[in-house]
Amino acid sequence: MNPEVLLSRIRVVLCRPSHPGNIGAAARAMKTMGLSNLYLVSPKQFPDPEADTRATGAVDVLAQATVTTSLKEALAGTAFAVALSARQRDIGPVLGAPRETVARLIAEAAAGSDVALVFGNETVGLTNEEILHCQAAVTIPTNPDFSSLNLGSAVQVLCYECRMAAFLEQPPVVVPGVTPFASPVATHDEIEGLYGHLETIMTDSGFYNPEQPGRLFPKLRRLFGRVRLEKDEINILRGILASTQVKTGHGRKG
Numbered sequence: 001m002n003p004e005v006l007l008s009r010i011r012v013v014l015c016r017p018s019h020p021g022n023i024g025a026a027a028r029a030m031k032t033m034g035l036s037n038l039y040l041v042s043p044k045q046f047p048d049p050e051a052d053t054r055a056t057g058a059v060d061v062l063a064q065a066t067v068t069t070s071l072k073e074a075l076a077g078t079a080f081a082v083a084l085s086a087r088q089r090d091i092g093p094v095l096g097a098p099r100e101t102v103a104r105l106i107a108e109a110a111a112g113s114d115v116a117l118v119f120g121n122e123t124v125g126l127t128n129e130e131i132l133h134c135q136a137a138v139t140i141p142t143n144p145d146f147s148s149l150n151l152g153s154a155v156q157v158l159c160y161e162c163r164m165a166a167f168l169e170q171p172p173v174v175v176p177g178v179t180p181f182a183s184p185v186a187t188h189d190e191i192e193g194l195y196g197h198l199e200t201i202m203t204d205s206g207f208y209n210p211e212q213p214g215r216l217f218p219k220l221r222r223l224f225g226r227v228r229l230e231k232d233e234i235n236i237l238r239g240i241l242a243s244t245q246v247k248t249g250h251g252r253k254g
């Protein structure tokens with residue numbers, strides 16, 4: 001597989017960046033490693049001359065950047081998203097190492113999927129909700145007494161790993177969990193559709209009270225995040241849900 005094609009399937013998503021200079025630094029880090037798909041979720045200030053200055057020769061990456069108001073929009077169409085976090089949270093995927101997780105990311109890209117690296121805000125990092133949109137999480141091993149990298153530096157480290165994996169290593173031909181009868185992997189928006197469907201049914205059945213959500217959805221997101229759902233499997237699960245709606249008279253009839 002052509003390494004440039006693999007790199008073109010990777011999105012770098014910055015969630016709520018506060019400093020335009022860091023957006024520019026991220027664009028520069030990306031371009032040096034051959035990545036170009038930058039997504040900005042609710043940036044505080046963008047476009048901004050400071051971003052252009054820090055991007056130097058990578059202003060084209062800024063010019064093509066996609067600005068969204070939610071992480072959900074930025075991940076639409078992707079099949080595998082990795083959260084970057086300086087610390088383990090009490091919920092969300094267990095933190096893995098950059099190299100192993102990037103190998104998986106490149107394998108997914110080699111299988112034809114769009115994939116994403118998701119970075120947090122400079123002060124507060126990623127929210128738990130943002131982390132729960134990702135199927136894997138990574139921490140860059142650091143000095144335990146000083147573990148937080150500058151946003152642009154964190155982007156640089158991951159983009160470097162992506163380039164090394166795309167160019168130097170043969171990505172595995174078979175993605176883990178793929179069998180000959182497997183259907184293509186489900187995209188982020190298809191999985192969100194399943195959550196929406198589950199929410200409707202569980203609310204109708206009385207199992208879920210939206211007034212007291214508790215940790216039900218974070219736990220369901222973590223469960224489904226572990227299993228690499230395929231399109232057919234989403235269709236089966238949604239078919240089962242739709243059939244119960246017909247029986248209870250809550251859904252479409254006939």
Ligand code: SAH
Pocket residue numbers: 083084085086087118119120121122123124125126138139140141142147148149150151154
């Ligand atoms: N104070 C924040 C850190 C924000 S740094 C916190 O405690 O989470 C901005 C972003 O850079 C982070 O959200 C993360 O995406 C990335 N980052 C910084 N240091 C990192 C590290 N050691 N490992 C992985 N990602 C890191």
